[in-house]
Amino acid sequence: xxxxxxxxxxxxxxxxxxxxxxxxxxxHIYAMLGPNGSGKTTWMKMAAGLIKxxxxxxxxxxxxxxxxxxxxxxxxxTEPYFYNWMRVSDVGKYYxxxxxxxxxxxxxELLDRMELTGDLKTRSLSSGMMAKLKIxxxxxxxxxxxxxxxxxxxxDLLARDQIMTSIVETVSSDRVLLISSxxxxxxxxxxxxxxxxxxxHLADFRELxxxxxxxxxxxxxxxxxxxxxxxxxxx
Amino acid sequence: xxxxxKYEFRKSLFPKLVILAATAVVEIVYLVGVFGEYENPTFAxxxxxxxxxxxxxxxxxxxxxxxLYRDLTTKQSYMLFMTPNSSYKILGAKALENxxxxxxxxxxxxxxxxxxxxxxxxxxxxxxxxxxxxENMLQSIDSRLSFSTATFLILLFMLLCSLxxxxxxxxxxxxxxxxxxxxxxxxxxxSLLVYIAISILIGFLMDxxxxxxxxxxxxxxxxxxxxxxxxxxxxxxxWLMDKKLSV
Amino acid sequence: xKYTTSTPIYMQVADSVKEKIVTGEISPGEKLPSGRDLxxxxxxxxxxxxxxxxxxxxxxxxxxKRGLGTFVTEDPExxxxxxxxxxxxxxxxxINGIERLGITKEEAIDMIKxxxx
Numbered sequence: 001x002x003x004x005x006x007x008x009x010x011x012x013x014x015x016x017x018x019x020x021x022x023x024x025x026x027x028h029i030y031a032m033l034g035p036n037g038s039g040k041t042t043w044m045k046m047a048a049g050l051i052k053x054x055x056x057x058x059x060x061x062x063x064x065x066x067x068x069x070x071x072x073x074x075x076x077x078t079e080p081y082f083y084n085w086m087r088v089s090d091v092g093k094y095y096x097x098x099x100x101x102x103x104x105x106x107x108x109e110l111l112d113r114m115e116l117t118g119d120l121k122t123r124s125l126s127s128g129m130m131a132k133l134k135i136x137x138x139x140x141x142x143x144x145x146x147x148x149x150x151x152x153x154x155x156d157l158l159a160r161d162q163i164m165t166s167i168v169e170t171v172s173s174d175r176v177l178l179i180s181s182x183x184x185x186x187x188x189x190x191x192x193x194x195x196x197x198x199x200x201h202l203a204d205f206r207e208l209x210x211x212x213x214x215x216x217x218x219x220x221x222x223x224x225x226x227x228x229x230x231x232x233x234x235x
Numbered sequence: 236x237x238x239x240x241k242y243e244f245r246k247s248l249f250p251k252l253v254i255l256a257a258t259a260v261v262e263i264v265y266l267v268g269v270f271g272e273y274e275n276p277t278f279a280x281x282x283x284x285x286x287x288x289x290x291x292x293x294x295x296x297x298x299x300x301x302x303l304y305r306d307l308t309t310k311q312s313y314m315l316f317m318t319p320n321s322s323y324k325i326l327g328a329k330a331l332e333n334x335x336x337x338x339x340x341x342x343x344x345x346x347x348x349x350x351x352x353x354x355x356x357x358x359x360x361x362x363x364x365x366x367x368x369x370e371n372m373l374q375s376i377d378s379r380l381s382f383s384t385a386t387f388l389i390l391l392f393m394l395l396c397s398l399x400x401x402x403x404x405x406x407x408x409x410x411x412x413x414x415x416x417x418x419x420x421x422x423x424x425x426s427l428l429v430y431i432a433i434s435i436l437i438g439f440l441m442d443x444x445x446x447x448x449x450x451x452x453x454x455x456x457x458x459x460x461x462x463x464x465x466x467x468x469x470x471x472x473x474w475l476m477d478k479k480l481s482v
Numbered sequence: 483x484k485y486t487t488s489t490p491i492y493m494q495v496a497d498s499v500k501e502k503i504v505t506g507e508i509s510p511g512e513k514l515p516s517g518r519d520l521x522x523x524x525x526x527x528x529x530x531x532x533x534x535x536x537x538x539x540x541x542x543x544x545x546x547k548r549g550l551g552t553f554v555t556e557d558p559e560x561x562x563x564x565x566x567x568x569x570x571x572x573x574x575x576x577i578n579g580i581e582r583l584g585i586t587k588e589e590a591i592d593m594i595k596x597x598x599x
Contacts, residue, residue, distance in 0.1 A: 045481075050313065050316055050317065051481040052478070052479065052480065052481050067320070067321050068319055069319075070318060071319045080310065081311060081312075081313040083242075083314060085246075085248075094242070099319075
């Protein structure tokens, strides 16, 4: 459903994403893994249409990404991005105004779970609350592709459990879920595929249970193999 | 498009309220002076009102260009560019909202000025003298000028068109900074040069228009030229945003 | 539930369900949660949950009634066998462990007898 064809992004002299080709199918949770600066965020932003590739193409539903693709793709960035005059309720109204797949009921339900109220001003939210708000508003959309960039960062343990529950609830046969995270262990039981990005390349793409069955190692172990010191790992 | 305009208005609300509040303050000072027949407050009030009008209109004039720059260079950009709106719609909403704001602000300050000067006439007979002076001044600029309603309306229309034109050129400069020139040294400076260059070119173009007998026709032609320019640069800017912009 | 992330998750969840059947926490013939609900209960991927039920059905520990859901077997013989199978598994692990420590089976049996409870 979401396909990346030899996608490359160059910023000045740095190549952030180097000819990445991959295909994401609905009904699965993909964990996008890799250290800071490996290119995960840049790739996600290209899939969201926020960054234009230097070369290569992103295809959605069998044709190149276009403005209307945004109706069905939801991206949650690592940075806060709401207008600073907004309250939590205003954020919901904004999404309702522009996204027909946004459910105000689901938004309120998620806010409740995360203990956020509508009257709070976005500029006075702590980083943890802001992180929760971003998740709530993104997942209140019934999008066909949901991409969460580091959703667990800055979130306390209990809220993390709730978010994982929300993520499992959101899996459906017509939806692609892509989650990037540093917290590899948190995603072990919930993701079914791992996409390893290393220095802008696709280093590996594995089904997790298959990895466990054939190599007897966890995703975290695989991560250490790929990125660990020694670096003799061959793609 | 309406929803986009709604949010553009909301984004620019605070500075407009500040201008409104400041104007209210100086207006009160002026009224105290006129009704109480005090020289100083009246004088101070007039100065304050002129300043508020000039500063207010200038700010509102460039407001949407500044907001666009902010929208494109901060993470707030995600708010706009994750929505399924084409760049043409986004720019269009900004230009419309700003154009209307300028017009309304102009009418507001114009109306306030008329009301305030009228008060002065009731209190002092010098207003009649001032009005005569203004008429003479206008006549000396262009012998065809007069306060006819039709002229006034077409003049407003022309002003709106020229304002929208200038705003769209401003948008182009901002978008150039963020796309084609992105990352290059002195990007903002080059854009400013582009803006100035285009403005000068348009100035030349306007001068070349032969004078018509009727001022209304002249104004209409100028309006059309500004509209044409607006459309051309609007299309170019929208295309650049859609195809080349990364936020 | 604590997982060992280097062995397949679906097997660990299947074992957990089997244990509940053996201890009686889940009764014979009882309806098992839907794939989705199982996924939520164990915080696992729904595809993994589907695999759990596939394996349970293959091993005839459960069966699916079209349109109604997945149910635990009602066959007491099967459940008795399940208990033996799971005990075997534990015994194998135990024996491996003590062998690594160099303890003989006889020593182990004595140690068990001496253990309280």
